[in-house]
Amino acid sequence: MDDSTYPWPSKVTFITDLLFGLTRLRFSEAQKKAVLSWACEMGAQNVPTLYALCKAQDHVHSCIRNPTCKVTASSGNIFYINSIGSAIAKDYSNPLTHFCVHDYPEDGRGNMSQVHHGSKMLHELPEELLIPSVRINNNIYFWNELLQLTTGFLSLHVSFKAKSLVQSPSKSKLQHLTPFQAGFAVDPECIILEVSSFQRTYIDLQTDMHLCGFTCK
Structure with missing residues (x-):
């Protein structure tokens, strides 16, 4: 061998x-x-x-594992169906292709040459199909989780997007939250902010129960 x-x-x-x-x-x-x-x-x-x-x-x-599945139609025609999920998993696990994968929708600044530049990827893609997290200064932020900005406001993650020709996400769509005794008031309007304004993760906020209204179990 x-x-x-x-x-x-x-x-x-x-x-x-x-x-x-x-x-x-x-x-x-x-x-x-x-x-x-x-x-x-x-x-x-x-x-x-x-x-x-x-x-x-x-x-x-x-x-x-072979991602291609052979299927014979009732008419007798033969088709080969590829597993998209399996192909993507192999791209991520391959060190030669992993860094070529575009994780986030990309802002093409009015131009579109790739599918990840499309307006639907930036604005109309269902949230459950988006990349669920982003790493900033060794902190992991997940979408649909609380975070704190450098301005001091609490916000709720919604999604991320990257600037053209930049691998890592540079902007995120957020919703502001205002904490009060019974919970949080969610601002229905979404805003776009630089991810560099992220300061504290949900895990960090859990340590400040007075600020966020968390309770000990």
Whole structure:
């Protein structure tokens, strides 16, 4: 077993599987057999059989799961459905692609070249589909949680958005809360503020029961 190409058993198997799996260069079963036979006749070493390649593919799928599901319609047509959630999870877990993922809707300043620049992403996307948190100065703020601003006001997180060409969010949509003895009065009007104005998280506010009206259990 070659650890450098795990979960493929060897570099030869990995390269061959990579060749036969090219999305824009489809190989039929007959073509795959012809290529492998040609490689053997040319004296190539350790050429895998088609059966060994299939077993290697099954092993890889068992390790990372195959996001593509084959579906046959009642008409007999065959479709392949990809799991979007699985694909996104792999992008986040891959250190080479993780930092290319756009977590937040981006303010294109009137221009739109990517889907995350669209006005619907900034204003009409359901809250439950938004990224739930933001990290600022090593503090984690979650949307729909209390926070305190540098101005001293309590606010309720709503959503975040990023400036163009900036990875981290720079603005957030907030609702002001006014604490009183029975709870909080929520301002129905939302405002847009820089996330740099965030000062205290919900966890921090819990330590100030007099300010926020929290009760001890």
